[in-house]
Amino acid sequence: MQQKQRMKLPNGPKTPRLVQMLQWISSPMKYMEDCTQRYGDIFTLQLTGPVVFVSNPQALQQMLTSDTKEFAAPGEPLFESFLGKHSVITVSGEVHRRQRQLLMPPFHGERMRTYAQVITKVTEEIISQWQIGLPFTVHPAMQAITMRIIMQAVFGLYDSPRAQELEELLTLMLNRAGSSPLRALMIYFPALQKDLGPLTPWRTFLRRRSRVYQLLQEEIQARREQADSSRTDVLSLLIAARDEAGQPMTDAELSDELMTLLVAGHETTATAVTWALYWIHKSPAVREKLLQELDTVSDRSDSSSIVKLPYLNAVCNESLRIYPVGMLTFARVVQQPLSLCGYELEPGTAVMGSIYLTHQREDLYPQPKQFKPERFLERQFSPYEFLPFGGGAKRCIGAAFAQFEMKLILATILSRLELALLDNSDVKPKRRGLVTGPDRPIQMVVSNQRQVESRIPEAISG
Template sequence: MKLPNGPQTPQLVQILQWILNPMTYMEDCARRYGDIFTLQLTSPMVFVSNPQALQQILTRDTKEFEAPGEPLFLPTLGEHSVITVSGEVHRRQRQLLMPPFHGDRMRAYAQVINKVTEEIISQWQIGKPFCVRSAMQAITMRIIMQAVFGLYDSPRAQALEDILKIMLDRGGSSPLRALMLYFPALQRDLGSLTPWGTFLRRREQAYKLLYEEIQERREQADSSRTDILSLLIAARDEAGQPMTDAELSDELMTLLVAGHETTATALTWALYWIHKLPAVREKLLQELDSLGDRPDSNSVLKLPYLNAVCYETLRIYPVAMLTFARVVKQPLSLCGYELEPGTQVMGSIYLTHQREDLYPEPKQFKPERFLERQFSPYEFLPFGGGAKRCIGDAFAQFEMKLVLATILSRLELALVDNSDVQPRRRGLVTGPNRPIQMVVKDRHQVQSRTLETISG
């Protein structure tokens, strides 16, 4: 079977390049081989960045392509996560998970988002630098904890939050951790002082807390509760069956990990760009001021320039570099290549967002491009697409806009270091290549500008 062209270097060299510097490696391959190329990773993987080809892949998940579970996420999220399952099991889990993240249920979390953001930023001191990513993680973790459990200040919730922070901070930025995910043979428990052994013990602690919470909720059922855990316990599939404890715990882990880390990274990039480019900040502040003294959250969500800033943030350095993998089911043609069944194909979100033909001067941060034209779901796809599109995409954008609006309305911030920041791998996603420090220069007298929330 002839696969699309790609580097001829040894497989181990390709894997190391992919782990250590994936964005640069993909860009080098795109310059050399074009819209489609093959990398020899743990198995041959075809990368695609052509929008028409992406449309073919993402709209034919059940006909020409299978959407398997993602084994790289198994160690962290478990075998029942919506990310690691496939087929009918995936469809069932997805249907059970979707309701809390859309429509009125999602908008009911506006009050939580605003309240948590105000609580966290009130602790920042004028003139004292802080790490933006750590601050955004504190905000998004507390928001998702509140959304999932209803009470984030319980001892169990606090313990779970502490463990997850350590798991993500110490494991996410390590190339060794990424190497272990790609090579299951390295996933050996050699004791609590070894990297994998430490990870397993922390994961065990986290799951113990999740099981305790699930058990307590089942024993003290309360139909009036609207937190995500209560909704998931009450949810039933088409056969009238509820989620098992194992399914619930894996889905909760998925929501807690994916639901805060990715949004925190996107918010970090947004604050960096807004304050690196004074014209962007000024235009955004003018738009926020145009809402008057007491804007409600619904008005904030409709602001066109705020929306454009969020979109451009998600475009230039997308947190997820790739779509989830697909496997060819029947012989087909893709970008002029004939692919056989069993071929693994992956859309490169990063390369698609860097295409000159779609986004002139792609390395420049230009929110205006999203005001000037509308991009298709295969040209702009920060949340993936098809059957595996992120279920929390609407919630993430909702949260991002409200957090930014609250911060910008309350504080005058400045970057401590205005030098350029580049993206780099953090575990299976991306993030800034160095800590971004900011400082509070002033607090606005904004009592009258408090964001009102949407009821119901």
Template structure:
């Protein structure tokens, strides 16, 4: 069965284009081939069908969970997150793991982290000085890493926390560089060639992270405290329908998955948000007026309900989605999407980046206009920064909540300005889409 049209260049060329300049590749294909096209950018240059029509995306997201398996591209993350990651599971095992993971991410649990997120933000920024220039993404990464370690891992300050913070930061920085991320895109480069080879360093660091996480898990099991509300404690209490808890190996891999999926991504979104707030005229003034209306030290849960702040976060996630495509879906049986039939084994990928830039959905799609989210409600097939269906990111409640608390806390306490008025361009950072240079800002005297 013939796949939709796509570039005729060799697969290896397309893969290098995907790694080096994915936005231009997708934009060119959308202009040339329309709403559905094929790129050979999967592992071993396997073809992947990109979908940008909301109806096609709906048909993928609402299909029976057994219709699709995880995509070949998901396998790229295995060295980072381990074989027990929800990201790599399919069928009944995926359903079981997701049912165990979702309750701790329920809205009520997430709202209990508001004060923690605010206090971490205040602590990280307390030593800022008037006139100081800083890289926004770096500061946001420190905040989001601490949120993960405290709210998700439940780590207390100490030697283990210090070591893990260093190792995890190093791991995430390394996979964000073009050179090191190539190790993940090309499995054939994953060779241990001695102590100083890149893959050997990667394996040694992963082993150290595993040792520290396992020590934390085992210590917490031996001294289990049912009153703790961090996500690791809640996951330790979770049992599946057969009454079985998660194993230590499952807990370890899911903690790494939550770190990889929730640290760099949220930090990058915060960097983009602060850039747009200070780059687009009128946005900062509206935000400050809304935040100030709550008075001093407002309840974080009231902050999370502010409509314009929510619209700013949504517009940030629309115009600068962290991932280009959702987790791929590999058809397990013949499937029909938009009246087109696909054979088993076909990889389908709803494209977040291109769908979020459809002119029929988002007039002037290149402009940062938060008001569009106040003027209409978008369906989960038109706006889906966290993916959709049975593979929607389980952090869909935590990430926006964290973004709003962090942004409101910084804007209420500091006056900032962009250090460089030149527009910031998006570039690939590992698996994600980040601002080139990380966004440089200056701390100003608050009037």
């Protein structure tokens, strides 16, 4: 048991702040694992300031259920240059609560059914470009799928020139953002966000961002002029949404929130499906069991039956457990003196939930490095033991959408194609910008079509 200590931050490495910061940026998972081995369920790292990391379910519960009293969920100013100052991620307090209330209804579980067709159709379109016997890299293919799904389900944009330009620009901005250590550093050190002239990364980013905002404004303007109550895309619903005082979102809020949904929802889901495809094909027994289960659904367009399949659910959960795409919750800040894992914390202390470390706990997940979907069939985990989408006041707004999307993309691919990994050696997790992605490209090959169905795309047979 830890000794109760007065107003002292939990233990942590004594190395200089810059060294800690560099270790944190270059290999966050290893660094967190080393620290938890040395210091236990709670430790402090000196990053841009001291940050307390916790991976104890009781402490996570305390932190994520008492957001308004003991802990506040502040805005993340680091993201302002990317998402704007009206984003749900950068605002705090009452404004944050209002933005969430306006944003959440389109992502409610029931609404998902409206997006099922878009998800399946987009997946079919993209996989129709894969040729039998020709290897492809999984992550960019999944990025293409999730980008187009967001363009259609969230922005309501299909084949217009504006849609095409937006998709191209956003793909360039997002696939590059954070992909190099320099760009990851730029997120943590806003001082590096300097315009050093044409063709430098920051200038290019700003130029693209400004064009994206211009296109978004044009789209919002066009929608306002031709209001169509039958549209079910998220943007149309957000334009129609009213807060408790009957006020709509301003154009500036709408643009920032669209950027936020895109940044938060595109790369995360693409990476999650990439990991799931890797694990399914890495473990033949898992694949076999999953295919058997998928074959029990006679009507492939019946999305509500697909999303209820227990083993598919367990496979998705285990993928999100073993290498959670979001390794941390956003920071919460202590509001009043409180005790956490035996430490007395002062107001102002920043605390982050380590989703990665919690999901690696041997006491919850025996042999945590092994991919075993069965654990999710054998027992129920509390929202503080399994928390791929965080929790409390800042819990992921797109959680239901992301899970629905993951399941339908996987079901569509697996029931139509037989795939194999090109290289069966282990893939490890690595920080890729803001998400936990694979440390090397995962390549697969289509070995065959799985079944003859009228909607099998023709290019596959080539």
